[in-house]
Structures are given as C-alpha cells and as structure tokens.
Amino acid sequence: MIKIVTSCRLHMTLIDLNGEIGRVDGGAGLALPTPNVTLTAEKADEIRVEGAEAFTDRMKRAVEAVLPEGEGVRINVESLIPPHVGFGSGTQSSLSAAAAVNELYGLGMSVRDLAFTVQRGGTSGIGVGAFENGGFIVDGGHRFRDKGAFLPSAASRVPPGPVLFRRDFPDWNLVVAVPNDKGMHDEEEVAVFKKFCPLPIEEVREVAHVVLMQMMPAVMEEDLESFGSAVNHVQNVGFNRLEHYVWPDIVKEVSAFMRTRSYGAGVSSFGPVVYSLVDNKAEGQELQAEVQQMLDESLGGTVFMTKAKNSGAEISRL
Structure with a gap:
C-alpha cells in the first residue's frame, strides 16, 4: 500500500501574459503544508476512488491516464484541498492519484x-x-508558439514550464484567510484570460523586475521586509491588477486590512484565499483573530497561521 501527503500552494503572480518576446505565463509561488491531499492506494481488480467527493472524476481520469492496461487500483482519500479557492487543488489531486499508480506499478x-x-x-x-x-x-x-493562446492551466495542453528558481522559504509566519466563497474557474476563468490578454508589455516588465530583483533576493537573504514589499507591489500590476476587479468585496477588504497589519499581503490566484507575512507568532495570532472576526461578520470562513513547506509530496509504503 502507498500513502501520499501533498502540499498546497499559494500563487503569488503570473509574470508574462503579453508574449512579445516569445514566451508566456511564468510565475512565482510558495508551497504550504496544509490543506493537503492525503490518500492511500493499493492494487485492485478495478479502478475505485473513495472519499474524493467533488474530485472523484478528476482523480479517476488521472488514474486512467497512467494505469497500465488491464490493471486496477483502489484509492482511499483521507483529506482534500478545498476546490476553487486559490490553493491549487486540481493539480494536487490529479498528481497525487497519478503518483500513487506510478509508485504501485x-x-x-x-x-x-x-x-x-x-x-x-x-x-x-x-x-x-x-x-x-x-x-x-x-x-x-511556455513558448508561445507551443501554447498558441492565453489560457488558464485547466484549458492548456502543454508541459509545465521549467523551474528557474527554487529555494527553501525562510522560517516566516504566514496568516492565511479562506473566505467561504469560490474564485473564478472553468469557462469563467477562460473568459477572463481572453478578455484581458495580452497585457501591456510595460506591466510585464515591471512584474519581472520585482520578481527577479526583489522577491528572489529577499528569499535568499531572508529579508522579510523586502519580500513583503514585493508581494504588495505585484498586487497592483499585471494580471493581479485585473483579478482585483473580479474579487468579492470581502476579499478586497481582508487583503487591504491584512496589508496594514503585516509586511505584505496578497491574493492567491483568483482567490478568495488571502495570505500575509508577519514577524512573529504573537503578531500572527492577533491578526488571525481580527481577520476571523471580519469573516464571521460577512461570508464566514477560516483563518490559520502556518509556515512554508520546503519539501515535496511525501510518498511512503505502508
């Protein structure tokens, strides 16, 4: 039997949705330990996915894509990442199912x-x-000639882009708010890309400048203030600036409030997840309580404090 425990992710910014120099997409983001997909898998006579709720069909398709002909697998899902909130649930659920088959066989x-x-x-x-x-x-x-259009991941048929930079994230505290709402997805998400792209090249250059000359060095030098400034900067330029128009009011209110009480705050992907970086646990707990009250008085939701996950999915044999 195989056990897999994934990460989730915060997506901080896309870089290039212009394509003028031949590439599109690119981005910066961070892995978190929770919420995650946790599952066990074993060989079976047929394909069975149990406990996956809304992800059952997605995980079955992932299994079918890699499973040797004539074989089967039984997957039992113990925990899931909430869908369409900005944690990257689709990728983690699909990869965890496929990785289970990969290990078993x-x-x-x-x-x-x-x-x-x-x-x-x-x-x-x-x-x-x-x-x-x-x-x-x-x-x-990706090379634009390979992708051919400005599209979200769910509608794209190209391999993942190359990892240009990967570094352990410093031991910083993050306060993460998850309002009871859903971000754009499926056809709505495709429509947003088609409506707003290509973006002005000047904004692409600005985002790339911040990622290369502020975000990346700040991680390497463990400079929380500079990293927080970079997070704040990219909220107001490029695709993040456009996403602001489709966020619910509570997401705008929470992100603005968290920005005043932390080193930096942003919205992950299309949201509604909002994250912020704080200096110490006590400050984080205070901010967590204040934001929880904001959510309780509006849409509801949860707020938690965490740190980055500096390792990949945990795959073990039981």
Missing part, C-alpha cells in the same frame, strides 16, 4: 511526466513544483 515516471500526462501545469508551474520539491518557486512559462 513501478512506472518510473517523473513528477513532470505525470503532470503532462494528467494535463496539469499548462499555465502555472507552481503547483507542480510544490508537489515535486516544495519551497519558493519561480517558473519560466
């Missing part, structure tokens, strides 16, 4: 092979990188 496929086979990582490579190695990740996107 000794297929020898890499994480990137699995991601391409189950059609994940076609826009952002952060979720694939989080599953593979965790930490803080910057990926290099």
